[in-house]
Amino acid sequence: MLGNVFQKFSGGCMMVFRRQGEVVQFLGTAFLVHEEGYLLSVSHILPEEGQLMVVPGEVGSEFAPISQETVTSIPVKVVRRSLERDIALLKMDQHIGIRMPDHFIGTATSSLIGNSVMALGFAFGHQALHNLVAMNAVVSAKVISNNQTRILLFDSMIHHGDRGGPLVSVEDGLIIGIINGRFDPQEASKEYTDGRNTVETNTNISYAVAIDYGVDLMEKEGLKPH
Structure with missing residues (x-):
């Protein structure tokens, strides 16, 4: 059962980075919530300055390198924040084909x-x-x-x-x-x-x-x- 949960959500989890000049900094994690490229994360890891981007991780349960030499980055922007609840909604700046599972958000x-x-x-x-x-x-x-x-x-x-x-x-x-x-x-x-x-x-x-x-x-x- 645990393995099934991981397989269901691993493809939607992404690393969040900020590019500021020549410096690229890892910030945390975000996860897909909509096929139009929307993701949720926490607000306090997302600075107002610099270009935000997300990077998909390796998908699957096979052994994978612990660090990737090259990554595919996707620019994102914060479209809504709740500072009170410390959460943020991000959106990808470019359209990519995304397939989302049915009924995956609970309460x-x-x-x-x-x-x-x-x-x-x-x-x-x-x-x-x-x-x-x-x-x-x-x-x-x-x-x-x-x-x-x-x-x-x-x-x-x-x-x-x-x-x-x-x-x-x-x-x-x-x-x-x-x-x-x-x-x-x-x-x-x-x-x-x-x-x-x-x-x-x-x-x-x-x-x-x-x-x-x-x-x-x-x-x-x-x-x-x-």
């Missing part, structure tokens, strides 16, 4: 605590390693953040390159979240405590923003989610 409300999920992202892109990495986890908690954002906690330690990738429900094979970062309990609790009685915590818990906010951005752009 975070349907996932139960304890359900299996798969996190997908280019975990080590900042180290110039271009492999898509799949991580198995479970939904550890469903919480509302300080700014009233619905987030999913899951028990896998994501890396910086995973940010912007999809969190997929293994049970039904639907995307339920957009991977954002590692969960910081001290940051989350700062409005409720003065810090004197808190204990510093190293945790392997990460979090994803509910995909429902990404669907909202798509609908504002006039797109019908699958």
Whole structure:
């Protein structure tokens, strides 16, 4: 079942880069959500300056080089952002033939605590390693953040390159979240405590923003989610 989830979504996950002058910098992960070349990612990895581009990774389950000497880049632009929810909708600047699976976007409300999920992202892109990495986890908690954002906690330690990738429900094979970062309990609790009685915590818990906010951005752009 896990392998089927990976095969379904691996082709739609892409590396995000910024070109500024002669410098090309890896930023994180994005994933396709519409056949007209739209992708979702997290806003905080996408700077306002420089040319953004996405690069497809190697598709399939065969052994592949950990770094690619040449890549095919596709220019993209940010068409909508939600700074409050920390997500962004991107669009490819050129038309390419894209085939999307039917019914692949779910809702975070349907996932139960304890359900299996798969996190997908280019975990080590900042180290110039271009492999898509799949991580198995479970939904550890469903919480509302300080700014009233619905987030999913899951028990896998994501890396910086995973940010912007999809969190997929293994049970039904639907995307339920957009991977954002590692969960910081001290940051989350700062409005409720003065810090004197808190204990510093190293945790392997990460979090994803509910995909429902990404669907909202798509609908504002006039797109019908699958």
